[in-house]
Amino acid sequence: MNKKPVILTAVVVLVSAAVLLALFIMQPKPSVTTVGGNIQAQHVRQNLGTDAQQLNECMRTCMQSGGKPPQCASQCGAQLTPKNTTQPPQGNTSLLQGNGTPSITNTSFEASEGPYYFIAIHNEPYHNDRDSDQKLAAAYSILSEMVEQADEYNIKLTLMLTAQWADYIISSPERTAEVRSWEANGHEISGHHHGVYHGSWDGYSGYPEAEALAIRQQKGKHESYIGTLSDYINELQQIDSNVNSGCMNDESDKTELPDEIIYDTCSGFANSGEPGTRAGDGDYVKGKNDFVLTAVYNGIKRHWLTHYAFYQDVEVAKTTFESMSSGVFGGVTHSVAGQDEALYDLMAFLHENDPTGEYSRTLSEVIEEHLLPEEQISEELISQKYTSGSSKPTASGSCGNGICDALEEAHSEICPYDCGS
Numbered sequence: 001m002n003k004k005p006v007i008l009t010a011v012v013v014l015v016s017a018a019v020l021l022a023l024f025i026m027q028p029k030p031s032v033t034t035v036g037g038n039i040q041a042q043h044v045r046q047n048l049g050t051d052a053q054q055l056n057e058c059m060r061t062c063m064q065s066g067g068k069p070p071q072c073a074s075q076c077g078a079q080l081t082p083k084n085t086t087q088p089p090q091g092n093t094s095l096l097q098g099n100g101t102p103s104i105t106n107t108s109f110e111a112s113e114g115p116y117y118f119i120a121i122h123n124e125p126y127h128n129d130r131d132s133d134q135k136l137a138a139a140y141s142i143l144s145e146m147v148e149q150a151d152e153y154n155i156k157l158t159l160m161l162t163a164q165w166a167d168y169i170i171s172s173p174e175r176t177a178e179v180r181s182w183e184a185n186g187h188e189i190s191g192h193h194h195g196v197y198h199g200s201w202d203g204y205s206g207y208p209e210a211e212a213l214a215i216r217q218q219k220g221k222h223e224s225y226i227g228t229l230s231d232y233i234n235e236l237q238q239i240d241s242n243v244n245s246g247c248m249n250d251e252s253d254k255t256e257l258p259d260e261i262i263y264d265t266c267s268g269f270a271n272s273g274e275p276g277t278r279a280g281d282g283d284y285v286k287g288k289n290d291f292v293l294t295a296v297y298n299g300i301k302r303h304w305l306t307h308y309a310f311y312q313d314v315e316v317a318k319t320t321f322e323s324m325s326s327g328v329f330g331g332v333t334h335s336v337a338g339q340d341e342a343l344y345d346l347m348a349f350l351h352e353n354d355p356t357g358e359y360s361r362t363l364s365e366v367i368e369e370h371l372l373p374e375e376q377i378s379e380e381l382i383s384q385k386y387t388s389g390s391s392k393p394t395a396s397g398s399c400g401n402g403i404c405d406a407l408e409e410a411h412s413e414i415c416p417y418d419c420g421s
């Protein structure tokens with residue numbers, strides 16, 4: 001028997017074993033970044049010491065004491081895992097991404113499907129209107145009925161008031177008590193402002209009096225000047241001293257955005273698709289919040305959600321809601337006759353989808369419960385003055401971009417423009 005091949009074989013075996021051992025030692029340890037990408041890695045880093053067992057414990061205790069899954073998740077620093085993982089047509093984000101909380105699975109609580117939703121009611125100023133008192137009274141009674149119906153469904157409304165409404169409410173002890181009861185019941189007191197570029201100015205402005213009046217005159221309007229944005233906020237604070245949200249109609253010019261308003265719905269940009277894309281409230285894409293838009297304006301960080309003017313077509317609002325499997329649907333209407341029916345229609349639909357109102361939120365709640373990831377745009381872009389029509393205001397995947405997307409194709413009524421019918 002020749003010993004050479006035996007020795008050679010032994011050497012080869014030993015060398016191979018050594019190489020394999022070396023490779024095993026040098027093999028990188030599995031890291032969170034390779035499992036779930038950088039976002040998940042950040043989540044884990046930000047939540048060191050909070051493991052799934054502690055989360056489960058916290059969730060169980062919270063829910064045993066009557067808490068609902070979304071509240072408990074928020075309280076425990078957890079994030080609900082949607083059962084339905086289908087992405088909406090425009091969806092590039094989900095509830096699980098980018099908000100600094102870990103996703104947890106295999107827990108004892110029922111996962112959330114979403115989408116969440118918020119509904120804003122704009123309450124108009126009727127400034128320098130001949131019949132302003134009667135119009136305010138009529139609108140107030142419409143708003144009361146809206147809130148009453150919302151209460152039956154356990155839907156929380158975001159009530160956006162102009163300064164004229166604050167005066168009207170505070171001038172009556174009954175109305176003041178009623179509005180406080182709405183607030184105590186979970187509806188949000190929020191602001192609404194018609195600046196100098198709006199069709200009907202409310203008399204307050206971020207511009208000095210002479211400049212504000214000059215802008216109005218250029219538009220052929222001659223309303224009286226009432227005061228600064230600080231004066232406007234002082235009026236609102238009669239109703240709620242902590243008011244910090246609203247629609248300031250700041251789409252075209254952030255000069256009309258008071259420093260106190262940090263949560264707003266009227267950026268003029270869409271909250272889905274490419275961040276920083278303009279879209280109007282008549283575009284269904286404004287109903288879809290896949291993210292919260294943020295930017296620094298006047299040295300203060302602001303958060304914007306968007307809402308679709310669903311009174312224009314409530315069926316489009318429903319279709320948009322149905323197309324979403326995550327995120328936050330936003331809708332807006334006014335406390336005026338002719339726009340209340342659309343609200344009742346939409347609320348009945350939402351009630352069918354969400355019988356206990358579990359997914360209903362106010363504007364501030366959506367932001368403060370971190371239901372959405374944030375997308376920040378530059379101070380330069382947010383501060384840009386914008387005249388609608390100066391360029392085509394479209395969002396990617398929205399109506400008017402010339403692309404017949406899947407949602408538009410499936411529902412030809414949603415955007416006849418893009419689908420050519």
Ligand SMILES: [Zn+2]
Pocket residue numbers: 122123124192194
């Ligand atoms: Zn308005």
